[in-house]
Amino acid sequence: xxxxxxxxxxxxxxxxVSILIIVSxxxxxxxxxxxxxxxxxxEFLMLGAYFTLTGVRAxxxxxxxxxxxxxxxxxxxxxxxxxxxxxxxxxxxxxxxATWGLSLILAQGVSLIFGPSTQGIPTPLGSVKIGNYSxxxxxxxxxxxxxxxxxxxxxxxxxxxxxxxxxxxxxxxxMAAAVGVNTRIINMWTFGFGSALAGLGGALLAPLAGVTxxxxxxxxxxxxxxxxxxxxxxxxxxxxxxxxxxxxxxxxSYVSNPFLGQGALLIIAIVILRILxxxxxxxxxxQL
Amino acid sequence: MKMIARLTAVLVCALxxxxxxxxxxxxxxxxxxxxxxxxxxxxxxxxxDATHLAIAEINKHGGLLGRQLKLVSYDAQxxxxxxxxxxxxxxxxxRAVVVMGGITSASREAMRPILDQTKTLxxxxxxxxxxxxxxxxxxxxxxxxQQLAPLVPWAIKKFGPKVYVLAADYNYGHISSAWVDHYVKxxxxxxxxxxxxxxxxxxxxxxxxxxxxxxxxxxxxLLVGGNHISFxxxxxxxxxxxxxxxxxxxxxxxxxQVVLSPQEDKDIYVAYPYFQSLDxxxxxxxxxxxxxxxxxxxxxxxxxxxxxxxxxxLWAEAVRKxxxxxxxxxxxxxxxxxxxxxxxxxxxxxxxSHHVYQSVHIAVTDAHHGFxxxxxxxxxxxxxxxxxxxxxxxxxxxxxxxxNGD
Numbered sequence: 001x002x003x004x005x006x007x008x009x010x011x012x013x014x015x016x017v018s019i020l021i022i023v024s025x026x027x028x029x030x031x032x033x034x035x036x037x038x039x040x041x042x043e044f045l046m047l048g049a050y051f052t053l054t055g056v057r058a059x060x061x062x063x064x065x066x067x068x069x070x071x072x073x074x075x076x077x078x079x080x081x082x083x084x085x086x087x088x089x090x091x092x093x094x095x096x097x098a099t100w101g102l103s104l105i106l107a108q109g110v111s112l113i114f115g116p117s118t119q120g121i122p123t124p125l126g127s128v129k130i131g132n133y134s135x136x137x138x139x140x141x142x143x144x145x146x147x148x149x150x151x152x153x154x155x156x157x158x159x160x161x162x163x164x165x166x167x168x169x170x171x172x173x174x175m176a177a178a179v180g181v182n183t184r185i186i187n188m189w190t191f192g193f194g195s196a197l198a199g200l201g202g203a204l205l206a207p208l209a210g211v212t213x214x215x216x217x218x219x220x221x222x223x224x225x226x227x228x229x230x231x232x233x234x235x236x237x238x239x240x241x242x243x244x245x246x247x248x249x250x251x252x253s254y255v256s257n258p259f260l261g262q263g264a265l266l267i268i269a270i271v272i273l274r275i276l277x278x279x280x281x282x283x284x285x286x287q288l
Numbered sequence: 289m290k291m292i293a294r295l296t297a298v299l300v301c302a303l304x305x306x307x308x309x310x311x312x313x314x315x316x317x318x319x320x321x322x323x324x325x326x327x328x329x330x331x332x333x334x335x336x337d338a339t340h341l342a343i344a345e346i347n348k349h350g351g352l353l354g355r356q357l358k359l360v361s362y363d364a365q366x367x368x369x370x371x372x373x374x375x376x377x378x379x380x381x382x383r384a385v386v387v388m389g390g391i392t393s394a395s396r397e398a399m400r401p402i403l404d405q406t407k408t409l410x411x412x413x414x415x416x417x418x419x420x421x422x423x424x425x426x427x428x429x430x431x432x433x434q435q436l437a438p439l440v441p442w443a444i445k446k447f448g449p450k451v452y453v454l455a456a457d458y459n460y461g462h463i464s465s466a467w468v469d470h471y472v473k474x475x476x477x478x479x480x481x482x483x484x485x486x487x488x489x490x491x492x493x494x495x496x497x498x499x500x501x502x503x504x505x506x507x508x509x510l511l512v513g514g515n516h517i518s519f520x521x522x523x524x525x526x527x528x529x530x531x532x533x534x535x536x537x538x539x540x541x542x543x544x545q546v547v548l549s550p551q552e553d554k555d556i557y558v559a560y561p562y563f564q565s566l567d568x569x570x571x572x573x574x575x576x577x578x579x580x581x582x583x584x585x586x587x588x589x590x591x592x593x594x595x596x597x598x599x600x601x602l603w604a605e606a607v608r609k610x611x612x613x614x615x616x617x618x619x620x621x622x623x624x625x626x627x628x629x630x631x632x633x634x635x636x637x638x639x640x641s642h643h644v645y646q647s648v649h650i651a652v653t654d655a656h657h658g659f660x661x662x663x664x665x666x667x668x669x670x671x672x673x674x675x676x677x678x679x680x681x682x683x684x685x686x687x688x689x690x691x692n693g694d
Contacts, residue, residue, distance in 0.1 A: 008500070012493045019491065116329050117587075118514045118542075120521070122549040127527035133500050136525035139493070209490045210517045210547065214326055218490055218515055253494035258485050259457055261494065 004131020009254070015139045017246035018146035023205070023219045024226040025149050025238055026198030031227055032234035033170050033190045036085060037096050040103035041223055042216025043110075044195055048073045048202025049211045050110060056121050062207065063124075070200035077195020081188045089187065103216070111213040118210040138207065145204050149197060153235055156193065157288055166190055167288070225269045231279020235288050240280045245269065315358035316351070316613055318343070319384030321374045321399065323391055326366025327487065327514040330542030331391045331592055335413070336361070338593035339388070341581055342600035352607045360384060366513075368398045375399040379406035385613040388413055388599050391592075392512065393460040397688075400425060404686060409615050413599035414592050415541060415560070417463035418643075418670070419689035421677035424615070426622060426642045428599045428635070430561055430591070432467040433672040434648050435537045438665065439559040440468060440508070441475035442650060443535045448505025449477040452532075454495065454519070455510035457484040464510045464537065466691045480504050490515040492522045499528060509536040509556075517544050524552040533557065540659065546587040550655045560591035561646045562632035563659050571631035588658060591632075598630045598644070602637060623680060633666060641677040643670035 027041045038044070051072045055065030084102065088095040125137035157163035168176040169183045177183055209215065226245060230237030245265050253261030276283045320339045323332035343359045351357055360382045362374040371390065378384045379402065387403055388411040390396035396412045403410040403424060410425045418431035444451070451472050455461030465482055472479050481502045483495055499507065511519055520539075523529065535557040539545070545553050564575060574597070578589055605628060606621040607613055623639035633647035648668045651659040676689045 005501075008497055012497060015493055016491070111325065116325050117333055118330050118517060118547050120517070120547050122552055123521055123525040125525075127525060129527070133497070134527040136522065136527075138525060208518060208521070210514045212327065212514050214514075218488060250494055254497065257483050258489050258494060262486060262489070 002131065004133050007130050008133040008135060011135055011139060011143075012254070013247050013250045014143050016250040017242050018143045019205075020222060020226050020242035020246045021146040021238060022142070022149060022201040024201075024223040024230075024242065025153065025234075026194045026196070026201060027223050028194075028227045028230060028234045028238040029153065029197060030191060030194035032232050032237070033166055033194075034089075034187055035092070036089070036191070037092065037099070038194070039096055039099040039220075040106060041198055042218075042220030043103045043106035044073055044077070044198035044216075045202035045205065045219055045223075046110065046211075046213065046216040047076065047106065048199035049206040049215060050114060050202075051199065052203040052206040053119060053121055053211050062121065066200065066203040066206075069203040070196045073199025073202070074192050074196025077198075078188060078192040080195070081191040085191055086184065086188065107213045107216065114213065116213060118212045120209075120211050121207050123207045142204060142208075145200070149200065150235060150239060153197070154288070157234070162186070162189060222265070225265070229269050229272050229279055231276075231282035233279075233281025233284070233288060236284065237279055237281030244272075244280075313355065315356045316353075317358050317360060317382055317384050319378035319382060319387040319389070320359060320361040321364050321371055321378065321387070321389035321395075322361070323366045323395075324363040328366040328391055328512075330514050330517075330544075330547075331414070331590070332363075332366075334543070334590045334593035335391070335596045337578075337582055338589075338596040339600070341578065342597050344581075345577070346600065346604050352604055353611065353613070364389075364395065368392075368394055371395045371398040372402055375402045376406070379403060379408040385409065385615070386411065386603055386618075388596065388603075390414065392458065393417060393463075394458050396420075397459065407615060409603075409618060411599040411603060413595040415537065415595070417460050417467065417690075418672055419463070419676070419691075421641065421673070421679060421689060422686045423619065423642075423679050423683050426599070426602070426637070428602065428644050429595050430537075430559075430646065430648065431643060431670050431673060432464060432471075432537075433670055434561075434646065434668045435559050436464070436467050436471050437671075438648060438668075439535055439537065439557070439650060440471040440477075442663075443506045443533065443557060444472065444475045444477040447533045450480050450502075450504040451477050451506045451508060452480055452499060452502055452504035453482040453508045453510065455482065455484050456512035456516065457486045458512075460512065461485075461510045463690050465508075468508050468510070470691050477506075485511065485516065485519075487513050488515060490518045492519045495519070496522055496526050496528065499523075499532065500526075504532055507532050507534045509534050510538060511536070512538055514542070517542070517547055520544060520548055520556070521552050524548075524554070529554055540653075541590055541592050543587050543590060545653050545659065546657045550653070550657065553653045556653045557650065557662075558652075558659065559648055559650045561635075561648055562589075562591040562594040562630075563649060563651055563661055564589045565658060565661065566632065566649075568631070568633060570629045570633075574631035594630065594632050598628060598632070598635050601628045601630070602626055602635070602644075636667070638670060638674055640680050641670060641673040642679055643673045645669050 051069030052065045127134040165181045169186045226241045230241035249261045249265040252264040364370040386409045413428045415429045455465040606618045610617040610621040627636040636645040649661045649664045651661045654660045
């Protein structure tokens, strides 16, 4: 295989994996640390994309608009946690139903405000020529952003006081509370952090795909697949699952067609969950 | 006794006449099902606007047969199951005398059997892959023998013989890609690759790589829906536009050129009967009316919207000619070769095939989110449909003809 074809292949696989990481890391944080299955995750992504769109239209630089959008979705997450989620801890079915309802409200609300039509912002940066192939430079930005979000999660949960308390509250909630950790406040911040990561994911997707109120649906299935296959380990699980699923999907799409690529992703996910019902990280017994 | 019987008869007659008069004043119920939400609303929104405008316009000019039209419209939410449900509701509960709608060919094939069963007149007003032959169905959109037949040989002559086909993975994409094969071979070109893409796919990096490997001169995009818009964006950001040229029989129907920036959709070639910039009196009036109703900032009036407009007006002409909304009589009037001065130019129904003669223009994206017309042809016949389908001779025929790679 000539070097340019190889580089192109590797970059494309890395891009596929990175997209899975950025759309699922926020969900993984909320699911892994709190056990809440946020069915409105796709709509949090969508909000991130719309905030970015609004920022760019208001004259912000796209690289400024993205983190601002992430913070805005994070703040929105805090609000939702206070109003809705904190009443539902430990009630898995109820929280799923409530977040599903929230997802419908958000999609329709955005549709009312922004209209149902597809919008978008042009992909920033140009293309890079490697041998016979040209690769969009934005692909490298996405790969870097995926690595950045993983490092951010690692840093927050291992190097900050909040992270240590959050992990303690997840492992043995009663004990954590007994030594003075306020689990309610910790959970609020965790939900906000997960929401901000989802917002960042949506912001990064905005220049790549069409921005519509229903865009969450295009990513939610893959995000859930990645998180469930990954299991409870936020970092290790998500990274391993994204690497496996994204790699398989791209390679199969490349040698055959995108239809079989999607099919291969689903089959791999089913097989893994059949063998390892608690996901990849459950098998390793990793918590982060 | 005899007296009473006579009196009853008179009373019954009077009642019947009264109810007939009452009915004459009732509005005529007509139905429409289109996608106003979901990924297909990029097509549906202008078509819905055109529907409301056409009905309002017909009503403003006195309605039909002295009665107003009452539109019952449903949003199918980009879901084929909803199409069957609403088609049934329009036919059985709302008793619409005509149903117009369907955007994807999958949605048309979901509705058509139901409207056939319930003996309801059906208009499908959208560009499609051609070949439908059905007594109860009229198809006013452009078909491959009007659209791909001029566009493909033109592109091969201008850009080169190697063609790569990207098609949406459902009946429209599969049948249309067979048509592309047919016209490429006829023009002396070669199809170097074909990819079918599910409607849910919005990442095209593997497709971009394949294009770079195959190095075609021309890429035929039969892509459909909001998710597929990202193909054009990713194609542009990979800088492929310098090496190959996109032609498409679907680009623009969803106002893709409004969503994308002019740099991203530079030099994409299309062929349709209608472009907003067409210079004719009917179009000037139409665009003015549209902007008066929907505002001057309306993105772009699509070909699909005008096809819907044509559908309603052809049906209205037929009702006027038949003097009734009775299905069989209206079909007979439609088959008599009606024509209508559409914003896209003269549109004439071919009675035997239930398709239309219309103008076709080849155009290219411009720098202002619109299109620039390059060449035009008038009165282009739906030649394939006319060669296989004769519903006057074979009124019971209900099938879709497809090219068998010949």
